[in-house]
Amino acid sequence: MMFRHKGTNMRWTFAAFMGHFILAFASLEETTQSGASGWTGKLLVVPMDGSHWTGVKAVAEEMGRRGHQVLVVIPEVSVRLGPGKHFTTRTFPVPYGQEELDELQARNAEASKRLPLLERIPTRISNMKKFVKLQTTTAESLLFNQELVDYLRKQNFDAVLTSPAVPTGAILAYNLSLPAVYMLRGLPCRLDSTATACPDPPSYVPRFFTKSTDRMSFGERVVNVLVSCLEPVLCKLSYWTVENMASRFLQRDVSLADILRTGAIWLMSGALWLMRYDFTLEFPKPLMPNMVLIGGINCEVRNPLTKEVEEFVEGSGDHGIVVFTLGSLIASIPKEKAEVFFKAFSMIPQRVLWRYTGEIPENVPKNVKLMKWLPQNDLLGHPKARAFITHGGTHGIYEGICNGVPMVMLPLFGDQSDNVHRVASRGVGVILDIHEITAESLVDALNTVITNSSYKEKMKKLSAIHNDRPMQPLDLAVYWTEFVMRHKGADHLRPAAHDLNWFQYHSLDVIGFLLCAVLIVTLAMLKCCALCWRKCCRKAQKRKAE
């Protein structure tokens, strides 16, 4: 089988490790072991396509820059995955072509169309099935590529960095007995909570897709409890194909939660979880010691704007600009929907920069610049940014918060509806329904977030809190990835909860035992009392009889 080496053709860089750890070790031996200087390792990266790539790529690049040997394994065909400056890529063949991916993107764009319920549900299920099938095919193409897996095994990596939302990397880490570092926002049906043994009481931790905040009415709490009761079933359904594939690959029956929590068959090392959120967006909830919060990791990478874009932005005067994207999976929207946006933009004084790859109509307003790719974060960081129209993906929302730009949000699918409700609950953004949207409602929403000072002020405070952290999220992610590589896992952060079944975890056996004990003692005491009573009665009867 042929492998094409993208990027620097397996050029492992052995440059000196220049990381800036703040370590104070006593002896030289410890220093070397713990990587304060000079220590480098080997990292395997198994990324997921789409927006997940943004954060993983940033860490892979930084790890490479610091002198580690970083190998990124990606399919030959993908939407966003690709080579980097500081890491090596290795591709594997997949039995589909670019056209399938383009079709998937086109299908995603359909989400903005309003369909009748009877049509929408089968369409969504069919889309979901196609998506899962594509992911599973990709995973199989890697895992059952014996030559590639053997090659990876021989490399003796120190750890695997991966997105567990599609758990190819996690399954591979488990098989190669390597400690895993996961980067994620969260997993469907709270699989992340199950795999980390992290408590999340349904009384104040809202479940995905419920659109609730952490302050729920009684009715909302009922829904939340019901959803959390259904989650194990949903999990089984969602990951049925993947668990099947994992069992075939590993040649043993395994649950995905076991794979995720363990990190490796023999290690029992406990993986490290880099969570792409913080509590400016998320509602405060319990955490586990092996969770590291890196919300806003994508906000640091900044580049100057091109001259052309800079001129367009500067030309907006005091009115400033509006930035508009619908995420990496949707590049174009249906023509009739696009017309609504064009109409709205012709009615506002701001200039608009729009990531748009669809058919360009003749009557594009002069204040609108259409671009095939948008330097989103750099534009939001520009002092002239006034509002951000977004679909509500986590990356975009954190870029909005980090740069302090109020948002108009048009959620499409996945966790986006929850994200936008969290943002709206902070008073820093307005939600619009993409199916109901009109030019007037969009103009209204834009005017609200731009001219109502409450949005800007609240966003300023939120942004200040988000940015006020002792260490940048990228440095933190890199630090803990290196930690796992140095110490072959993070065993000391693995809770003993993993060794208990759910019955023991909730102390149900102990409670049962104690209830039985109380019951037996009570019964024994009642029996004693009854005996005493009978004896007394008999004596009294005898006395009477005498």
Added chain:
Amino acid sequence: MMFRHKGTNMRWTFAAFMGHFILAFASLEETTQSGASGWTGKLLVVPMDGSHWTGVKAVAEEMGRRGHQVLVVIPEVSVRLGPGKHFTTRTFPVPYGQEELDELQARNAEASKRLPLLERIPTRISNMKKFVKLQTTTAESLLFNQELVDYLRKQNFDAVLTSPAVPTGAILAYNLSLPAVYMLRGLPCRLDSTATACPDPPSYVPRFFTKSTDRMSFGERVVNVLVSCLEPVLCKLSYWTVENMASRFLQRDVSLADILRTGAIWLMSGALWLMRYDFTLEFPKPLMPNMVLIGGINCEVRNPLTKEVEEFVEGSGDHGIVVFTLGSLIASIPKEKAEVFFKAFSMIPQRVLWRYTGEIPENVPKNVKLMKWLPQNDLLGHPKARAFITHGGTHGIYEGICNGVPMVMLPLFGDQSDNVHRVASRGVGVILDIHEITAESLVDALNTVITNSSYKEKMKKLSAIHNDRPMQPLDLAVYWTEFVMRHKGADHLRPAAHDLNWFQYHSLDVIGFLLCAVLIVTLAMLKCCALCWRKCCRKAQKRKAE
């Protein structure tokens, strides 16, 4: 009323703020607000006497050094509290003298004596009562000192830093409506978990004084569940006097948990909790977003040894030294007990440095140096340190771990017995019973930890993990204290769990409602079935009758 100003006589230092935050703020405005440079505030510190002072003092000093105005309020008489280089102290009069404190220390030393059970229990209770009375008297002397409280109110502090184990500072913060920063290892009866709404399942989070690890047998789990059921009662009993005093001072009925979780009457800001542990000592368990781990905060402060001590240490040759202290509250031990130690030390080749203020016998072995005060951390950091004999206080244990020195542990009271069991479970120390100790058993224990390489190796690994952190604990503590000052609290980290009662928190109302709903639906369905059945039966009977 007279106040004596210890230290620099109310000299507020306005030196430029030279903190080294790794912040990358977008605009100058945000930078100023968030204190990246130049920003200074006013911090009130209400410390607790004894070993708690170590960590609080380190933060107060560092805050002062960074240009903040730090005022430490302490009683006129104390065991360890005193002035510092970078903060101002203000003393308040107390109705007891140095002799009462000396008596308390002498009583603590008695803990090393073996007493019969019938004598031990009343002695312990009497000691505890004296301790609580002293603490309450000190708290009352501050809180009911109207002049002092008025003065503090006028200062417009940004936050209060305090040890909540004696909640004087917390009550004062609540009264002054200031956000609070707490520094603690843990509170009796898990009051810290209650006040932070932090889940700690009794199935794998061992309770204090049970001596269990996180991997418990069924019997140990039964004990753990029973202890956690008793905790609310224990809490009520332990803090009854203090809650009473707080209610009198605040002129309203308050629970201590409410005071601790709120931080201030009107703010509802949620306090920040600096926890003096990490997971090299503690067993992994859930955390809350407003908990910051600063275990080992006292390990950073290092000074060179005096010439005399250095010569003594260097003279130990390859055998090295043993460091021996029983903590700040016990300076001397009974003569007959001391003789056991002297005898043991005469039998080992190492040199011993012993913090000892008791009567010095004639036959002190040549390899023993008695010192009234011991630079414990500097000695443990010396390459010649071979073993550490300790009572198992948290500070000492972290100094042992940080410097990688195996331990022989003699727990006396408080959380020490739990601490030493945690250390022993890591295979880096040996526990001895101070009541049963003989010269032979001590020599055996010392030889084990010094010559059995397993102890040294495991300690080396544990030390490497403990020291491998992205930021030093002192910097982290200072950072988050400043965060609370900058943002007037840490509202975004306050879980909504605080707004629920325990019934709602555990979703018992929802579960009850759902059970009722299921019951009603089932009954209704049964009723329907019964009706249908009856109708069918009647029809059949009619047919038969026809």
